[in-house]
Amino acid sequence: MLWRFTWVKQRTKTINTLLCSSPFHTHLSPNPNKKTNFSQQRAPLKPLTHDDVYSRLKASPPDLKTLTFFFHCAKQSNYFHDQRAFHLMVTVVQSLTHQYKTIDRIIEGLRLSGCEIKPRVLLLLLEIFWRGHVYDKAIEVYRGMSSYGYVPNTRAMNMMMDVLFKSNLVDRALEVLEGIRVKKFFSFDIALSHLCGGKDVVRVKLVLKMMVREGFYPNSERFGQVLGVFCGRGCVVEGLQVVGLMICSGVSVSVNVWSMLVSGFFRSGEPEKAVGVFNKMVCCSPNIVTYTSLIKGFVDYGMVDEAFSVLSVLQSKGLAPDIVLVNVMIHTFTRLGRFEEARNVFISSLKNRNLVADEYTFSSILSSLCLSREFDLRVTIGTSLEMDLVMGNSLINYLCKVGNTAAALKVFRDMSNKDLALDCYTYTGFLIALCQGKAPRDAVIMYNRIIKMKNIRLDAHFHTVMINSLVELGEYSTAIRLFNRCVSEKHPLDVVSYTVAVKGLVRGRRLDEACSLLYKMKEDGVMPNGRTYRTIISGLCEEKDKDRVKKIVLECIEEGVELDPNTKFKVVCLLSRYGRDSSEFRSVFEKWCGNVDVSDSCEELYVSAG
DNA sequence: GTAGGGTTAG
Numbered sequence: 120m121l122w123r124f125t126w127v128k129q130r131t132k133t134i135n136t137l138l139c140s141s142p143f144h145t146h147l148s149p150n151p152n153k154k155t156n157f158s159q160q161r162a163p164l165k166p167l168t169h170d171d172v173y174s175r176l177k178a179s180p181p182d183l184k185t186l187t188f189f190f191h192c193a194k195q196s197n198y199f200h201d202q203r204a205f206h207l208m209v210t211v212v213q214s215l216t217h218q219y220k221t222i223d224r225i226i227e228g229l230r231l232s233g234c235e236i237k238p239r240v241l242l243l244l245l246e247i248f249w250r251g252h253v254y255d256k257a258i259e260v261y262r263g264m265s266s267y268g269y270v271p272n273t274r275a276m277n278m279m280m281d282v283l284f285k286s287n288l289v290d291r292a293l294e295v296l297e298g299i300r301v302k303k304f305f306s307f308d309i310a311l312s313h314l315c316g317g318k319d320v321v322r323v324k325l326v327l328k329m330m331v332r333e334g335f336y337p338n339s340e341r342f343g344q345v346l347g348v349f350c351g352r353g354c355v356v357e358g359l360q361v362v363g364l365m366i367c368s369g370v371s372v373s374v375n376v377w378s379m380l381v382s383g384f385f386r387s388g389e390p391e392k393a394v395g396v397f398n399k400m401v402c403c404s405p406n407i408v409t410y411t412s413l414i415k416g417f418v419d420y421g422m423v424d425e426a427f428s429v430l431s432v433l434q435s436k437g438l439a440p441d442i443v444l445v446n447v448m449i450h451t452f453t454r455l456g457r458f459e460e461a462r463n464v465f466i467s468s469l470k471n472r473n474l475v476a477d478e479y480t481f482s483s484i485l486s487s488l489c490l491s492r493e494f495d496l497r498v499t500i501g502t503s504l505e506m507d508l509v510m511g512n513s514l515i516n517y518l519c520k521v522g523n524t525a526a527a528l529k530v531f532r533d534m535s536n537k538d539l540a541l542d543c544y545t546y547t548g549f550l551i552a553l554c555q556g557k558a559p560r561d562a563v564i565m566y567n568r569i570i571k572m573k574n575i576r577l578d579a580h581f582h583t584v585m586i587n588s589l590v591e592l593g594e595y596s597t598a599i600r601l602f603n604r605c606v607s608e609k610h611p612l613d614v615v616s617y618t619v620a621v622k623g624l625v626r627g628r629r630l631d632e633a634c635s636l637l638y639k640m641k642e643d644g645v646m647p648n649g650r651t652y653r654t655i656i657s658g659l660c661e662e663k664d665k666d667r668v669k670k671i672v673l674e675c676i677e678e679g680v681e682l683d684p685n686t687k688f689k690v691v692c693l694l695s696r697y698g699r700d701s702s703e704f705r706s707v708f709e710k711w712c713g714n715v716d717v718s719d720s721c722e723e724l725y726v727s728a729g
Numbered sequence: 730g731t732a733g734g735g736t737t738a739g
Binding site for chain 1: 730735
């Protein structure tokens, strides 16, 4: 049986005839004693009202009879249940589900009590579960449809698709979409809304293509969402195509759309195109959001002068900076090392403009204070502010830097008690706080627990912090053991991780192993940098191991890695003592020291090298 | 939930 044939069937019965013919009228009738009279009154027919149905449903117990009454009402000509009625039925079906366990049994119960199981009944049942967010049962009803030989119509399939998306069964949801024979606007709109919510660029593209092919266009709200996903994910070319579609379908291209394109092009590494779009903005003028995107973009690409000239344009237009722009400015000044100005923006601009600092403001200013190493007591954290993940992470970092590890651990505890998805930054800060609080053993225990957590993506920084903290506490062998385990278990490690391990070996006077690790890291595809060479060369100089110093310095030069002046000084001091043995280094030293003749004394090098 | 912003190391 095809549903679409049954939908169009004329429905002639009214509520009165339903009440008369229904085997359940006794409990639905206000007065059962009037049953006989009632059943004789087939006419005149009273039109069904939502209020009437609602009050009857509300007065009925949550059983099969009430459900059947609901189905019968839905059969009436031009009658469609309202939200309230569906809402009441959610409680009824939940109660029935509890009682009958499976959908099949509920349907059997309905059948035995005289309710004819037609496609409409199953569709209504599906809708009740859908509206009640009882997705597993909705899926059960949908499956039941085919076993009753019904082919679901578009509405049923739209609902099922929504249910599958909400159950995070994206592939199955899309199978349902593809299976809809007569797709409607809503079929695509539902799919797009879910896929945009999941920022699934590939599938958004796929469904959008299908939609346009079938002659539908998203509405302006959905268009905005689609564009946001493309621009946010660095697919600005597709974003531009979407703007083309918007224009074709008559949706006006707002300043929001232009702003998304400007920031999108910056994000995807195309500053020229971002500027191009900005210059070609039609039908609307840039606003504070567009200018903020432009300023941030310019700063990201080192075009600081351009960024500040945009700031002037904005001010000359009388556009007042809002909290986002203020935050961008704090961040910008910090990145440029202009800490004083960052602090001034935080202290003065907010006050002068009546702006309230938010989580972004605090994260930026805390980072600024940490980098400047000037911990300003005028910067206090607003207690009224609800702490979010990044702000909490910044705060832990700040408190560790000022040496208040107890407070840092308290922030960690507070964050754990909130509904925050703690990340790599949080756990890194936690380990630093534990180690600084002289609890390295606890830190190692926690480290071992954290690396077993499957839902956290840990980076090299996390592992390095643990290794480095142990080295700093003089726990060299534990640190090296942990590092070796990271290597064997293939945890992410980078040049800093290896350098820290080298430092541990040097400080533990295990120079042989330190040198071996230098070679091993190259084999592992991690190239040593100036800091790595500095660490190992300094260690070898202290051991006065001139042969190894020579070997490694030559490798360092060969690799084109620049050494810092202090290390150069140590090398010169050591090797100059063995003048003749180190004659091959004369040209190296000359290069290091410019024109200064270093053969006589280390003093001159010290002066020239700073 | 139509646009723009924030946090780590040797």
